[in-house]
Structure formats: C-alpha cells, structure tokens
Amino acid sequence: MASPNISFDSIPSSLRKPGKYFEFNTKLAVRTLPGNLQKVLAIGQRLASGSQPALEPVDVFSDEQAAQLFGRGSYAHLMARAAITANPYLQLTMIAVDDAAAGVAATGTVTLGGPATSAGVVSLYVGASRVDVAVASGDAAATVATALKAALDKQTDLPVTASVAAAVVTLTARHKGAAGNGIKLKAVSSAAGVTAAVVAMANGAADPDLAPALAAVVGGGHHIVVSPFADQTALTAVRSHLEFVSGPMEQRGAIGTFGWPGTLAAGTTLAGQINSGRITGAWHRGSARLPCEIAAGYAAVLASEEDPARPLNTLEIKGLDVTGLTDRPSRTEQENALYNGLTPLEIGPGDRVQIVRAISTYTKDPQGVDDVALLDITTIRTLDYVRRACRERIALRFPREKLSERTPDKVRSELLDVLYKLEELEIVEAVEANKDGLIVERDSQDANRLDAKIPVDVVNGLHVFAGRIDLLL
Template sequence: MTITAGVYNDIPSALRIPGVYIEFDDRLANSGVWQTRLLVIGQRLSGGEKDALSVDRVTSGEQADQYYGRGSMLAEMLRAALAVNPYQETMALALDELEAGTAATGSVTVTGSALRAGTLSLYIAGYRVRVGVDAGDNAEAIATAIVAAIGDNDRLPVTAAVDGQDANKVNVTCRWKGETGNDITLTLNAKGERSIDGVTFTVTDMSGGDGNPDLGDAIAVMGDTWYHYIACPFTDTANLDELTPELDRRYGPMVQMGSRAFAAFRGTHSETGTFGSGLNSPHLTVMGTGHAVSPTWLWAATYAMVGAGALTNDPARPLQYLALPGLIGPRKEDLWTKAERNLLLFDGIATFTVADDGTVQINREITTFQTNMAGVASDAYLDIQVPETLERIRYEQISRILSKYPRHKLATDADASLYGAGQPIATPNVIKAELLDLYRDFIQSGWTQDYAGYAESLQANIDPDDPARLNVIDSPKLVGQYRIHAMQTQFRR
C-alpha cells in the first residue's frame, strides 16, 4: 500500500526544498497516569486569609489553619483528610456561615467536690480536653477549670463560659452557625479514663444549631472543573437536593467528569434509616455514624479521603475493612448490631464497624441509589464501585480514541483494503478493534470479565443521517466484589 503526503500532520505536501524532514506523533505514546482530585467543602472562620467561595489547593493542616481559621470546620476536615493521605491532590472550597442561622449550644453541670486529685477527660467532638482537678476542688472551681481548658485549645469547635446564673454550669457554644453544630458531642471519659471521685457531671447535648450555608453557591464556583471526589459536611434536604442533580449532570455524556460525594449522618437507627430511605443517588454515599464521638464533618472528610485513595488505585476493589483513621466511634453499648447494620444497607446507608482496639473500619460502602427511573427497586448502582469502574472505562475509551484518532476521516469498511497505507481513516471495524483491545486491558486490570460476551455485544456503524458520526453500543460485564461467603458444611460421622 502506498503512503501519501496526507498522512503527515506538519510536513506540507507542497515542498521542494531539499532535506530530511521528520515529525513526531505522540498518539501512540500516551501512558498517562489516572490522577484524581478531592474537593473538601466546609465552613471557614472569619480569621482565615481566604475569602468565602475561594477554591484553593491545600497541602497541610497548618496551611488550612492559615487559610480558613484555626479550629474552623474546613481546616479540621482538611487536617483529618491529609493525615490519611497527603499525596492525594486536595482542594478546598470555603463557605461562610449563614448570617440568619443560629449556633448550637450545650452544657456541662458539675456537682460535688473532688475526693482526690486527678484529671478529667472531656471529649468535645472527639478532641480530648484534659482538666486538672485538685483534691477538695468544689463544683465551681472545677467548672472554672473546664472553661479555662477549653479556652486553651484553639482547635476545638466550641467556646465555653461559666453560666451567669449557675456557677457550677459550663455553657458550650459552637464557633459557627448551622445544623452541623448539633453533631458536636460532649463526652466524659470516652476511652475509659478514670473519673473524678466525688464529682458528678451532667451533660446537656448540643442542640439548636440551624441554617446551613447554601451548597448552590459552591456548585456554581465548581463550574466544570473535574473533582473526582467530594467531601460534603451537610446533609440537610435542601442542600442534597442541589448536590445530587449536579452529580448526575457531571456523570452525564455531555460533561463526562463524574464525582462521588461522601457525607455522614448522625442519629438513632430509626432516624438514620428514615433519612437514607429519602435519598436516591448513585454518586452519593452517606455513612451512618450513630452516636459516634467524632463529628459528622470529620467522618465525611476521612471517609472521602480513604475512598479516594483506594478507588483511584482500583475502582473495582471493595473498601470493606479499610480503617477510617482518627475517628472515634460510638461507645460499645451504642454500636449497631449486625441485624441493624443490614437493615441500614437496605436504606441506602453505608455502615462501619469498630475493632477491639477502637479502630473504626468501613463495613460496606454503598451509595444511596435504591430505585431506577421508573421507581422500581434496583441494585444497579448499589455499590460505589459500579459508577467508579464505569467512569474509568469511559475515561480510557475517550483517551484511546482521542489520542489515536484526533483528526481522522471516517469511512465504511467496504473499501478498507483500498485506502492508502497510513491514511488517517477510521472505520467501524477499526474502532471496534480498538475497543476490543482496550477490553483486554480492562480484564487484565480486574475491572471487567467475559471477553467473548463483550465482543459479541459490540456494535458500530456510521450514522445513516450523519457521515461524520460513528454510533457504538457495547456491554461490558463488570467484576463483582467478594463480600459474602455463604457455605454449607455437610459433615459426616
């Protein structure tokens, strides 16, 4: 077959100057690594350098403090995430509190006098505050010491003051407005520390926080930048009603930059099941935390970073048993049973377990998808690996086609043997061959299976009404995840 001048990109055909002209074509050299980006959304404090709705790359907890205010929700989310994986590209999107909102409040009331010297361990949103107590200290002195200890830790999400009417009572207030403040726990001796003999502490849980920022503002700033993973601290209905359509849009064929969002919900088993049953997105996963000691925004950030790292490495591999470092789960007596966790997995809620050493681990990382477009119950997108694997397959297909056929002509297969050697012509069979070759790569990577079935399903033809359009249908069979081992042992004697 004859090579013609038309195959070259830069060497002109009308050339009479003597010389050797060699151009380079990088279409066959594309071996780029799949790189992902995590976006952490959260509230800033007024002392930070960055304005609200700014999007910035963050590489350390110290930088997050500087940008968004030390002890802010966003700074602590970033600190927790980067502690898990500092090599993951991490972007932050700052939001201001809702001016019309209210801050959550709670209290600790002290009764009695210390019979011995010791150290009180008060956990606030999972952060341990250690309060020194001397023998003979009365309730007022201990309350004052608690306020001082809280004030000394500028990473805490709360401020504290002795009540103006009751000197034995410490009032605790979230440093920002919004519903998330209600998820702050005030817990004594969460890790089994010894209490103070002779003293009783009565805790009033945080409540009254209301009015979250509007995620619509964050979505507008995101534009069409590809954020593969999103850590979202808000689970109110209004914000999720804005987020989930945006996730669908990004996953769609006209954008093709899908995102998986990670969130967390705190509540009783009944409240969590009811919440999950109202959701239905293949791109949103919500971890039900129960009455965990650590707050929901840290669960969301940690869950997102652990998921991002593992899914980037292998989109088809399950996340079960992966640790969620730094998180403190519920007390042992408050942990959900297997039966309760199983029910939540039918309510669209991801679940966790707590190991004997207190390590929180992913139990099953499902999405909130529960019904298809017809409203019929469906498990098509039950596991997050499904949209993740499809995303990777699509990316590799796009990359292969645009790398090797960026400026090709399109023709039928009928005259394929007559086209000149090296002619930039794509035909249906040529593209099918590329897709079949890619499918072998997918199988080798452990993402798909059944090559013969895929080859039989693959169809391609030039559109009868548009000679510049190639229509293709394929049917990849994804691998599953080894989650359940069911076995019957029929023993003999």
C-alpha cells in the same frame, strides 16, 4: 492528501523541492490505560480568622495549613485534619463557605456542683477531644467551672468557645448552623462531691447553602466531593452537581460522600431521599465525630484505592473514634443498612474502624422498583473509568480523523483493544463473549458523526462466600 495508508499532519503533499522530510507522530505512542489518581474536594465552613477567602478552592497538605487557611476549630479545618489523618498522601482541595447570615449558633452547658470533698479530675469531652481540669479538695463549684473555662480556652482546635457564669460553663459552636447541634458533649468527674451535668448542644439553625461553592468548582475535575452536612438539602445540591459534571456532556465522573453518626432509621430515610448511585454515606452510629469529619475520613480512604473495581471492604478509616459496645450495629442492622443505601462501619480487630461494604444510596429505579444495578459504589467508579479510558484512546488516535467507510472499523479496533486491556486488569470481563455487541457505525442523521455501543461487563466484588461442610462418619 497522502498515500492510501499513510497520512501526514505537517508535510504537505504539494512539495516540489527535493528533500527527505520526516514528521513525528505521537498519536500511537500511548498504548496503556490512563492512571486513576483520585482528587478529593471538601466543602467546609470557615472562620473570619482564616486567611483563605470563601468560594476560592485551595490545595491543602497539612492540618496546620488548614488551621491557618480556615481558622482553628473551623469545620473546614476539622475536615482537612480528618481526611489527612485517614490518608496522608491524599490529593485534597478545599473550598470554604461562610456562615449563613440568618444562622444561629448551637449552645450547650455544663453545670458544676460542689464543693469537692477529695482531689480528682473533671473531664469534659467535646466531640472526640478531652479537656481535663484538676480539682483540689475543698474547691467550690464556681472555682471548678472557672478552671474548666480556662482549660477550654487553651484548646483552640475545638469547634466551640466557652464562657462562664458562676458554676455554669456555656459552650457555643464556633459556626452558626444546625451542624453545631451534632457536637457531642460528655462530662466525667473523679473528684468526690463534684458533679457535672451536661445539657447537649442544641438550637443551632440555618446551615449555609452549598450551591455557590459547588458552582465555583464545576470545572475542577474532582473525583470525590465531601459534603459537610448530612441532610436532604445539602445532599440534593451535591447530587445535582454530580449528575451535571458526570453526565455525557461534561464527562468528569465523580462521587460524593457524607457521614452519619445517628440512628439506622433516620440514616436509611435520608439515603432513600437521595437515592443516587453517585453518593455514598458512612454510618458510624454513636460517633463523637461530626458528620463532616466522618465524611472526610471516608472520602480519603475511598481515594486511596485507585483500582475502581476493587472492593473497599475492611479498609480502615484512621482517626475515627471507637464507639461503645451498645452503639455498634448488629449483623441484622448492618444487613438492613446495606439493603437501604447506607454504608455501615464496624469496629474490627485492634479497635480499628473499618468499612463493611461501600454502597451507594441508590436502591430504586425511577419507577420505584428495587434496583441493584448501582448497589456497590465500585460500579459507578468502574463505569467512569471505562468511559475515561475509551474517550482518551479515541482522542489520542483520531484527533483530526476523516470519516470514511474505513473509519468505523479503525475506531472499533481501538475500543476493543481498550476493553481487552481493562480485562487484563480485571476491571471488566467477558470481552470476547460480548465483542459482537461492540458496534461502531455512522449516524443516520449527522454525516460527521460516529455512534458506538460498548458492552461493559464490570468485574464484581467478592463480598459473599458460602460453603457447605458435609459431615462424613
């Protein structure tokens, strides 16, 4: 008990000993909105040479640390490198998974022809990495192959290992699984008489299950989850995880990313299979990078923008390769991607890889009707932040509140204050116009519960400007 307008947490009303008693009330101290630092979680395969056990999350701060934790050339190592290159100040947590027991490693070959009739160089591209071998006039094909194998052995960060038999160099993915099929190979020879015929990486099968890793971090509170694989099985597992942690009971809003270097048709088909407002896929056709590297770099750039409503158009993803002219999507293809749940990347001025417009894979409602409610990934990020701001304000102001006839008005006042502050930062708008729709009332069935309806008009991104120029003579 206390006076009508003042309540105490620590000073009892039954005191009889004379004195002057004061307590501190910190419930009104915070009047601002919460910060929005973005924590990224990346899942990747590890090698036995790594020191970090599988299914144990660890914070990663550098490329070299990732190499030690997960093994050089592991997918987890490559993902960490891509993420930190794109955003050196990233809050990155990684969790490793082992190869599937039934997995099969992808293989490819480089067959050398000779002998060389002039000096030159044979260059083999493994993904975006180049391995050079000097060739002397008169070198036999087997000699060049042996030298190439030795050069590959020195490149310990590559996602492949090499073996040689006569003039054939066989490359084997360090990890088992279908992801190894995505390792790009290309060979170029400047030595006359020397040829290098490449057989692409293939026959990798059975990627590991992501569900155990996701279950291990369900309480981690990460804001962006990076999928190492771009297939329906992996992304469905990520979608289920995101829907659970972001739901109204857990309330730890998060989004997921994947990378897609393949065709537009296959990419939009995959996006349609996922159809989630919380998953966004970066399309970088013809990239020499693995999908996991594209996804990690994309996620790192998303995390760099703490304003949830601000568009991500034109942001550069550092570290991604500049694709050839024939692989760069046309305007029509970009429009098609944006209508079908795929985020296109493009090569901007200065050969910088940039985001065209970051959208989610959500294109249709449960009835199969076209729905743009969650088109831009900024929309769900904004809703997550608004929920967080409202939730934290109520938790701070009313940690031990009684529910009386006066309580709904007090709660409504705090919620309205949060909305006005969000409007000041241009995260929501039209608060005054919609404030009559802000309702806080007692529940009809539970005497200890308050219900609220909070109208939120999120601020949209300025993506399109159209002007008409009238000629006057």
